[in-house]
Amino acid sequence: MSAAIEETEVLIVGAGAAGTLVAAKLAEAGRKVVVLEAGAPWRVEDMVSSQLWARRLKGTPGVTSVGGNPVSAAFNTGAGFGGSAIHYYASSIRLQPEDFKVRSIYGRSADWPFDYDALRPYYDKVQREIGISGDAAAEKWRPEGEPYPMPPLLQQTQADVITRGFQAKGLALSPTPTAINSEEYNGRGACLYDGWCDAGCPIVVCLEKIGPILERAREGIRIGEIYGTSAIYAGADHREAA
């Protein structure tokens, strides 16, 4: 491990969605990259179809939220290779332009150091790369950007019911933009609609495509191990760090 760090050009802590994608891009560009990850080295073949098994992908037992406003978010977090992106539901909604200026507009939290227009090309690039299904035209509230590369996923029965209710009230609805393949895309098949997203998707139609992205670049990446965090301090104003 120490030898790998000595030889590397880039050290990334955490093999979640951001860490693995950045690692893959840097490795594809010829950089020597080491990714440090405290959790399990999940692979797609570990995604057993079981609601019980799926819980091993979630949360980080032993890590405690402390402080004035402790939070619990085990079910939508995850440790290990892929992080929470292994089991999340792949909703991929763009931020609105005003979301970048919440301090200026609403007097809350903090403004981002850049605006939506600066981020927009990267939204477009990411959705082309990972594949997002959706209906941009139906999203009347969607900020400027390329349409989605795939049509929306099929609407299921409960959504039909909700849609009728919204229509009766004259309210607009759109399919949720989702990083799940509605059709074959970039060599990966389409969703089978059998509901095991929560347990991880071994046929990689969901954003467990992070795995394949890293697989492409694995030759240039070394995976190391680190000891995890033991506590996350959530202060009264949610801005204090451990």
Place this chain on the structure above:
Amino acid sequence: MSVPEEASMSEAGAIALTRRSLVRSFGLGSLVFMSGGTSLLLTPSEARARQVSLRTLSALEAETLDALGDTLLPGAAAAGLSHYVDQQISGDPVNCLLIARYLGVSEHFADFYRKTLAAVDLEASRVWGKAFKDLSGEERIAFIKAMAPAPLANWTGPLPTPPTYLILRNDAVDVFYGTVEGFDRLEIPYMPHIEPQEKW
């Protein structure tokens, strides 16, 4: 929980344990139980039938947990509820499958169950003058009904009674319905991508 790469076992019911077989077996509910120094891959109900020794829970705690489970979901005890929970709280929390993990219970899982079961008996003694396992069926149901809607005033458990109820009920549901066989009971097609190896 330390998993050997290859650990052959000859005892009936056991299978050659590899990381892969272990991972797949979890899908159907087979877990690694220790019996006489040997690792056995058993379902919780099989572990109960073989009277596999509990590692963390006392006999009284297991009896209380089974009584709670059977009140919440008749059949949960026979499905191996106490062996399931005991196995899960006795290993590395990183490998835990309990709903307590999913819900972000911050306390060490073994401590959570011990304190909860102690609180159950304390509350039962305060109201009825006896341990939960000794309550009548009607008293047990009254106890459970009181737990669910709002926090009990004198409750001493680590979590208020509504989330405690949620966790205990889910444990019972997990061990009874959370497997391929459980899906069959509910007549829900399982449709796995990676199918677990055996059925309960």
